[in-house]
Amino acid sequence: MIEFTFTNGHYLLFLLILPFLFLIHFVALKTQRHRALRFANFDAIARIRGIDFFSKNIVILVMTLVILFLLVLSLSGLNIIRESEASPHSFVIAIDSSRSMEADDFSPSRMEVAKEVAIEFIESAPTDTEIGIVSFSGSALIEQELTTSRSLLRDSLESLEISRVGGTDIYDAVVTGSNLLSGEKSGVLLLISDGQINVGGVEESINYAKIKGITIHSVAMGTEGGGLTTYGLSQIDKKSLEAIAYNTGGNYFDASDRNSLLASLNDAFENSRMKVEIEAREYLLIIVIILFVLEYILINTRYKILP
Template sequence: MLDNYSFAHPEFFWLLVFIPLAIAWYIWKKPKQLATVKMSSLQGFKATPSILPKLKPILFVLRMLAIMALITALARPQTKEVSTRIKTNKGIDIVMAIDVSASMLSKDLRPNRLTALKKVAAEFIEGRPSDRIGLVVYAGESFTKTPITTDKSIIQNALKDIKYKHGELIGGTAIGMGLATAVNRLKDSKAKSKVIILLTDGVNNAGFIEPQIASELAVEYGIKTYTIGIGTNGMASTPVALNPDGTILFRNMQVEIDEKLLQQIAKTTGGKYFRATNTKKLAEIYDEINKLEKTEIEEFRYTNYEEKFRIFVFFAGILLLIEILLRKTLFRSFI
């Protein structure tokens, strides 16, 4: 409850050091405050015991409490409520172009490349709250899964929905088509920075747009491309055909990634090439891209102060009033 309390003039609390001095002075002077009468005998007087003399120090206590309340009021207690508004100075538009060919079901990443990618990509999207992100998927051909948007729930749902269509083990990998579609989604963007993250696990063997042409288009529209080759070094359990019962037949096959092409795309567009040989490395790559493409954010903080000194002044006034009333009534005969 007191977490958001503050004092505008805390230096007034130094006045509290006089309270112990006042208490010491009162104790020292107390014996001299009551008049004494010396009599040879009290036999003619009837004793009437009273508790009032013992309660007289309450007047001093009330006054000290009132002074402490006034000192607290001078310190100006106040509560503050802080609100923030975030303004993005340099927004980044990002399109993630994802290979969804059959080879993405290979099991060198656990449980397979596609599932591992979706998990890592979801974390990357969650870490870009101020940017617009879109999704493009490609295999033998490409299409836009989600246009660039700031609605992260739409993007996350679309990412979860990406899956390999069971039974389609042909079609190849159209890297050029995937890159060109991503460029098309960003070419009209007014963002300060435009980025494509292109991921594949194979070679360009389909489509009617060459990757080099798509790279030149990206350069023309000022779009930077980060390329990721996903797959282990050596052999991997890869889908090759369908069994008679409709399940997928896996065999250990040599992993072939056109790293030279991916490096060329990244270099031409001013991006960077990465190789993800396992799930941990893939996560590290997305984390590095996240650090490379920082969004400039300006935060405005507004503080609303509410003064609370009035209640202490009111409390001090009540205490002083009680002291005066007691002094003029119950304790009148002792003063």
């Protein structure tokens, strides 16, 4: 996908001049032809008969209009933005391992389904994509450093268990995940949680991610009715996860079943494709110079006006 943006878009108004120049050219050409037909010396007419006024003038006109068009685009600060075919990002998957992830609204539990779907996700990702694994409850733990080894990632996910440490510290998860991505060209944190944050602040998490330049995509895992755990009913808290995603340039996803969870992770990956921005001004000016030189040569050779 290609997008076009303009740094100084108001200069595009100069493009309105081009139709008038086009019209003026043909009005002037018609006037010149009319005057030529009034020549008394038919020998002179015969001498210029082989010259096609129209074709001569239209070529120069088109080149002039193209030059002016490109100059206006350059003045307007044209930028071309395209998405890379493959995501160049490094990813960290942060999975909530607090007791609320025992909930049975996913069978057999939120945690088990999160692990299974995360494994499917990493196996479908491009083989050169580096991925790390973090688990978090009352504190965050690095389960696997960034790696392209799918076997290491699979083993770390399969070994995940519900933490005995109470609480859900989202801030520590963001800090740990962001630090794993430190030094990477671009990093994305995929946050899978039911959103019941009771340790660490949302605002602090957002600020830290912004400082580190990390994009966070959050997935709220759970049904509207919630699920039963050993301590009672566990319901999801969407607002915190929405705030974290939207304020770090990421996307928020609802996952109420296994399929929607996998779709959310895949969508997060697709939405993380890097956009490459190219400033077109210099390229446009180079083309303008080439066209100007070519036009000058044509005017003084093939399309030279005879005295």
